[in-house]
Amino acid sequence: MTNPIYLALDVPRLEDGVALAKKVKGHVGGIKLGLEFFCAHGAHGVHLIAQVGLPIFLDLKFYDIPNTVAGAMQAIHVLEPSIVTVHASGGRAMLEDAKAAAAEHTKVVGVTMLTSMDQRDLERTGVEGSAHDHVMRLAELSKDAGLDGIVCSGQEIKSVHDQWKDGFFVVPGLRPAGSAVGDQKRVVTPRQARDHGASVLVIGRPISRADDPAQAARAIEATL
Numbered sequence: 454m455t456n457p458i459y460l461a462l463d464v465p466r467l468e469d470g471v472a473l474a475k476k477v478k479g480h481v482g483g484i485k486l487g488l489e490f491f492c493a494h495g496a497h498g499v500h501l502i503a504q505v506g507l508p509i510f511l512d513l514k515f516y517d518i519p520n521t522v523a524g525a526m527q528a529i530h531v532l533e534p535s536i537v538t539v540h541a542s543g544g545r546a547m548l549e550d551a552k553a554a555a556a557e558h559t560k561v562v563g564v565t566m567l568t569s570m571d572q573r574d575l576e577r578t579g580v581e582g583s584a585h586d587h588v589m590r591l592a593e594l595s596k597d598a599g600l601d602g603i604v605c606s607g608q609e610i611k612s613v614h615d616q617w618k619d620g621f622f623v624v625p626g627l628r629p630a631g632s633a634v635g636d637q638k639r640v641v642t643p644r645q646a647r648d649h650g651a652s653v654l655v656i657g658r659p660i661s662r663a664d665d666p667a668q669a670a671r672a673i674e675a676t677l
């Protein structure tokens with residue numbers, strides 16, 4: 454079995470990011486670089502992390518008009534990401550154009566509802582109905598638009614997987630039993646997410662803030 458864990462490398466200093474990626478190499482399946490990393494270190498930083506030799510997941514959560522998103526997607530071909538995120542709520546045309554503009558080997562996944570949000574947060578954005586139904590709607594839209602899969606929490610993954618058998622599902626908001634939840638609200642354990650159909654398990658602080666990140670990654674993998 455390939456290691457499904459992608460380490461979220463949310464660290465401000467590039468040297469620390471490279472050191473951390475080297476430490477966990479061999480204990481995770483890939484590295485996820487998000488907004489914090491990309492805004493601070495750009496394409497140069499991505500190239501440096503890629504040199505460590507793990508697949509790169511660019512979690513840039515594109516959300517704009519179709520033409521702009523397609524241009525951004527083309528601009529990152531050179532970074533050769535294995536996975537890229539777009540916001541599923543950007544609409545069908547945006548999702549279709551994002552997928553059409555992506556490199557052939559890059560999986561494009563739609564972010565449905567951030568794992569840091571709960572039902573009340575969703576209501577405050579003006580969306581009626583349950584978080585579950587909202588995620589299911591955006592999963593269907595992503596599938597119809599030709600995306601490879603979605604990002605959702607472990608609380609919805611089973612229903613999504615039941616409806617989209619060959620989809621590619623990225624699950625963040627994961628916490629090993631007993632670890633600090635922080636700003637995440639819809640949380641499950643890595644094992645629960647895996648059992649319910651997650652393809653990729655995104656894990657950040659429980660590994661990056663551990664005294665021994667490689668050991669923390671190994672311990673999580675052992676639970677899967």
Ligand SMILES: O=c1ccn([C@@H]2O[C@H](COP(=O)(O)O)[C@@H](O)[C@H]2O)c(=O)[nH]1
Nearest residue numbers: 461487566567568625626655656657658
């Ligand atoms: O809904 C989402 C989408 C993306 N993320 C990202 O995943 C990691 C999670 O980090 P932890 O430290 O394990 O909480 C982080 O980079 C987020 O930007 C998410 O959490 N939820």
